[in-house]
Amino acid sequence: MTQRTLVILKPDAVRRGLVGNILARYEAKGLAIAALEHRTIDGEMADRHYAEHVERDFYPPLRTFVTSGPLVVAVLEGDEAIEVVRGLNGATDGRKAAPGTIRGDLSMSNRENLVHGSDSPESAEREIGIWFPNL
Ligand SMILES: Nc1ncnc2c1ncn2[C@@H]1O[C@H](COP(=O)(O)OP(=O)(O)OP(=O)(O)O)[C@@H](O)[C@H]1O
Numbered sequence: 001m002t003q004r005t006l007v008i009l010k011p012d013a014v015r016r017g018l019v020g021n022i023l024a025r026y027e028a029k030g031l032a033i034a035a036l037e038h039r040t041i042d043g044e045m046a047d048r049h050y051a052e053h054v055e056r057d058f059y060p061p062l063r064t065f066v067t068s069g070p071l072v073v074a075v076l077e078g079d080e081a082i083e084v085v086r087g088l089n090g091a092t093d094g095r096k097a098a099p100g101t102i103r104g105d106l107s108m109s110n111r112e113n114l115v116h117g118s119d120s121p122e123s124a125e126r127e128i129g130i131w132f133p134n135l
């Protein structure tokens with residue numbers, strides 16, 4: 001089934017010059033870019049995006065991190081796009097993520113793990129609505 005999913009190339013991806021590398025992986029896999037924007041967000045936007053995590057102990061440093069500089073946010077489209085993107089992204093902790101995945105190849109961190117991908121159709125719809133209300 002064709003799906004849309006929200007992807008964020010977090011500030012570490014921009015700072016490290018990995019935007020092209022990461023987007024190329026999604027494109028080469030066969031996903032289409034339905035929206036793409038370079039943006040810097042404030043804490044309020046971070047709280048909206050990470051609504052399910054705001055009470056977690058790891059959230060305050062995550063909030064600081066995602067607001068620390070520009071990021072690139074995209075909507076990717078394709079067959080089973082949500083699961084496909086999660087597979088390409090790899091496990092949350094870059095040290096444990098499998099080689100071949102974005103995090104497994106390029107991250108050594110649990111927080112600065114380069115990418116976000118929606119985790120369900122409900123999350124994708126909610127997140128696309130927050131980031132791209134006109135899409
Ligand atoms: N234990 C932790 N310590 C530090 N940061 C964490 C931790 N767990 C999660 N994070 C940060 O919070 C983000 C959201 O956590 P979540 O559990 O949703 O992971 P995920 O679904 O793999 O990643 P994402 O939602 O960004 O795609 C992670 O991507 C990471 O940046």
Ligand SMILES: [Mg+2]
Pocket residue numbers: 117119
């Ligand atoms: Mg998540």
